[in-house]
Amino acid sequence: MKSAFVRSSIALFFVLFFVFAARADRVDDFVRAVMRERRVPGAAIAVVKGGKVVKKQGYGTASLEFGVPVTTDTVFEIGSVSKQMTAAAILLLVEDGRVALDEKISKYLPGTPAAWEKVTVRNLLTHTSGVKSYTAIGAGFELSKHLTREEFIRALSAYPLDFEPGARYSYSNSGYNLLGFIIEAASGKNYWDFMRERIFGPLGMNRTSDRDPKYVIKNRASGYELDGGAFAGRDYDLTDLFAAGAIVSTIDDLTKWDAAWRGDTLLKKSSRAEAWKPFVLNDGKPYPYGFGWNVTEFRGHRLIGHSGSTAGFNSQIWRLTDDDLSVIVLTNLGDLGYAGTLARGIAKIYLPDTSLKALKTLPDPDAGLTARLLDALRARLENRDAGDALSANLSKALATPRAKAEFARVAAFGPLTKFSLTGTEETAGAKIYRYKAETAKRLFLWRFAVDKDGKISELALEDEE
Secondary structure (H helix, E strand, C coil): CCCHHHHHHHHHHHHHHHHHHHHHHHHHHHHHHHHHHHCCCEEEEEEEECCEEEEEEEEEEEECCCCEECCCCCEEECHHHHHHHHHHHHHHHHHCCCCCCCCEHHHCCCCCCHHHCCCEHHHHHCCCCCCCCHHHHCCCCCHHHCCCHHHHHHHHCCCCCCCCCCCCCCCCHHHHHHHHHHHHHHHCCCHHHHHHHHHHHHHCCCCCEECCCCCCCCCECCCEEEECCEEEECCCCCCCCHHHCCEEECHHHHHHHHHHCCCCCCCCHHHHHHHCCCEECCCCCEECECCCCEEEEECCEEEEEEEEEECCEEEEEEEEHHHCEEEEEEECECCCCHHHHHHHHHHHHHCHHHCHHHCCCCCCCCHHHHHHHHHHHHHHHCCCCCHHHECHHHHHHCCCHHHHHHHHHHHCCCCCCEEEEEEEEEECCEEEEEEEEECCCCEEEEEEEEECCCCEEEEEEEEEC
């Protein structure tokens, strides 16, 4: 006869089994609905709870040309999710005693200009170096030529620092390319060889490698963009993203990557703590970025994550550490950010208190401001000019065909019936306001930034359900 303990354990197992199975079905429904509405060709997702993979699935098409379905073994470009892998390589070299986080980068990179004298390894990892990002330079910085270390440093040296190292945060792909060169200098190995030998190989990430199109990669997904409502094969972006974003991977491999951050198989506990520690700026204020990870929160839940975009691909990795929940999403539609939409929605299925319906509204201290923000939002939804309410930069950004198409999509759900304040925060040079906006068919969360001149400098849709 089974003991009461055994019977209760079996009962608990079946309860948990059916709970996770029900959630998994909801994930399928949600992912397919978003892909259908947003016209995402293919996606792969994984959900890890308590160290166990509770959901791993491919959806849609990896190649529209050949009708190849996405599987958990489909290879996607992961873009800037690569940065946390580059950062891990630096931390391995720190553990080896070959690199010091607060050492000047000139120790590892001969030929750096005098203007970079104060830039440290930590500054590069946290985007606080002031070194101009090559993505901000644009034409004239010829990364498609696969610049050597010396050529890369010489080309960047022509541009002054954007600010004193440590004074502020400014996302810099250049910094992570420089970290790749530091890995090579400190290890004596090619970046890709080091990554294979110290990270990909030991973790069994056998499908994770360099995105360079010269390599024949089995099960490689094709990347797409939407151009005037039609799918377009992405122009093959030959920019040498290197250590800043040139890695391809699979959802299978990224669950192994997630597992490595749950224990000591890759990095020591002290190294992981460094990677997830917000950087403290020169003025003593913390900035929510660690080493290749944003360090923030999602409606009261601690969130460590990062997104990645390359032409034709978008990815997202979320680690809700206090809940022991990870959500990983890979897609083959470009810079529209729908991997983030999917990750957020999947997380809400497993954390019901983060839903928009559960989001509490606040007393409105400034009805006049709220009315002005609502008028501007309605104008954009109705494709009208918002007048002088918007900053010049925002007016320009919202005039693009892509922005107009997104507002048209939202407007299709009907007129706004409620508009309620849910939160405010201060940032450098602006105040942030979040409003829950209801229609008869859908609930939205809008983010507004108001600058020191009283202009709306940001109007962005953060969430919907």
